[in-house]
Amino acid sequence: MAKRIVVDPITRIEGHLRIDCEIDNGRVTKAWSSGQMWRGIELILQGRDPRDAWVFTQRICGVCTTVHAVASVRAVENALNLEVPLNAQYIRNMIISAHGIFDHIVHFYHLSALDWVDIVSALKGSPKAASALGQQLSPWPRNSEQEIKAVQEKLKGFVGSGQLGVFAGGYWGHPAMKLSPEVNLLAATHYFQALEYQRQINKVVAILGSKTPHIQNLAVGGVANPINPDSQSTLTIERLYHIKTLIDEIGDFIRNVYMVDVADIGAFYADWTQYGAGVTNYLSVPDLPLDTKGTTFALPGGYIGDGNVGSFKPITSFNDEGFKQGVKEGVKHSWYKGDWDRHPWEEETVPQHTEFQDNGKYSWVKSPTFNGKPAQVGPLANVLCMYAAGHGPTKLYTDGLLQKVSALAKTKVGISALHSTIGRHAARAVRCAVLHDSLLGQWQALMDNIGKGDYATFNQPVFPKGEQRGVGFHEAPRGVLSHWVVIQDGKIKNYQCVVPSTWNAGPRNSKDAPGPYEASLVGNPVADPEKPLEVLRTVHSFDPCLACAIHLLDPKSREIVTVRTTV
């Protein structure tokens, strides 16, 4: 007999996502993804100066501040046909790359690894055996018995004092947890080390973004970092070399720890390459522009239909008509007035809340489509598109990772395995390594350009009378982010953010086709409906962050993940 479970809320970070699953014979047969909060940033922006929009949009979410700032200035620049000086592109590109590295590391180790790694089991592992295993897997110098033992002692302290802290609420001892105590202990050690390295890379963002948690240095038309190789108060050569040191330090961690852990854990959970594919239309956008107009990019992007990598169609510029025309959002199953599919420039935001209707309206998230179809976005979409485009570093890291997994799992694992729950983690690790290469490349490009005597960082925007429309897109850590602006006589007339978690967490669309979360859950095993760890694994693999996809805090206080079982 079918059982229904409700997992609410599902994220460890901001935002509020509810997942309903029908389970029959230990498998998910139907799923609904529902955003439980409403967002109205669009309403705040109407009538404001377009040059200020990014200051507001970076407050939508505490996790994705930088990405909303970047997409916003790009949207206004696109509306004005405003070119951006090379130095400004490079500085933005460095911020984007460093932020992406930070975000991917935190997602894997701190927001999702504990779906796979059993912290309580790690207490039983032998530090000596864990160290031997670590040294067999990689040349990382911090896999020593001494360091691993220190982490284990620390963990024992937390558990002994009842202060599980961030480890509270995990499904420890769940039958779907398969790693040996030693593998768990090694991963727990890297969990702690990752906390140190995410700090290091975040310093790069802080230095370039003017030293506060929210970046302050953006401007429509460039960046507000004056470059003067000799002045103390500006971006000096000394500061740039300090940044280089920070970048170099994290490279070893990404290659010798993060990628290795993903391969190792992935090999133990090879069955998870069979689950979670869901929607295999993939959308990503090119990023890290290398010219002032946004027509050449360090990282390619585009569209892949039906999981067929050979069908890849690139998106080629900030003015790409195919992208501009292809994106629509629908509200048939969303808590907004009406039943329409509209282009973001033509949308309205009129809420109409109902009860949760399985076949009607059930989410605050709208349902986006690309050329009429739902699409999955995120590192997997990005990596598959870059791979299809023949991007060198992407091919190198993807093939390297798959070889490593094949060797560990003692079976050939090909690129098709990436269409899965565990594949999304693998793709995120590949993208992190690619971003690290890009960060070094953009640093060098900036140094070379300054060396040529070009210190320009800003072009003054001019707002003509009449109406202009623009789109700014950005391949953010969670996937395609686009901001759509309509400017009338120098003021914002309409503004829509189509964010990555809208693409992935969206409800059924106007043709009743399920969104990526919903589709990916169907067929998932669930060993114990009271403890739906497997559901969390698949949803967390997308790196959900709902603060921007939806809206507002729930005034009712709730406990951590609650599961309600209904028949």
Added chain:
Amino acid sequence: MSDNILVLGVGNVLLADEGAGVRAVEQLQHRYAFPPQVELIDGGTMGLDLLGYLDDKTHLFIVDAILSTQPPGSVVIEKLLDPPAYFRQKISPHQIGLSELLAVAAMQDCLPPSITLFGIVPRDLSTGIEMSPEVNVAVGQVVLAVVKELGLMGVEVGAASR
């Protein structure tokens, strides 16, 4: 070791009174001049990004909107004796970020030994950037309370130079 103080304002300024903590820090920065041992940060709704700012701090002042049974505009000032545990109770609407931050800081041994909460009870959490009148008044009270607390610790706070 001399005192090193972080005044951390948190909240979402797009949700009216939810941004009270950030507004308080803005006012502090605007109206006063602080010696180098005091750092003021607008933390927004961030979590782990703020970890680096806790390093080597002896005192943390958290300024935030809090859920409380007291009427809107009330100000609650409390020393937090066991902060990560305390924040596991729902007191702050964005406590997920903040509680994780403090829990991780405790794991990394960089949790400041003294933590004081300057809480403001919100009235309006709807979309918008204007605070309600009573919370506006409360923000002013919290600004004065922070300056007074610093004064009791022997920290000299001057007027901002214009």
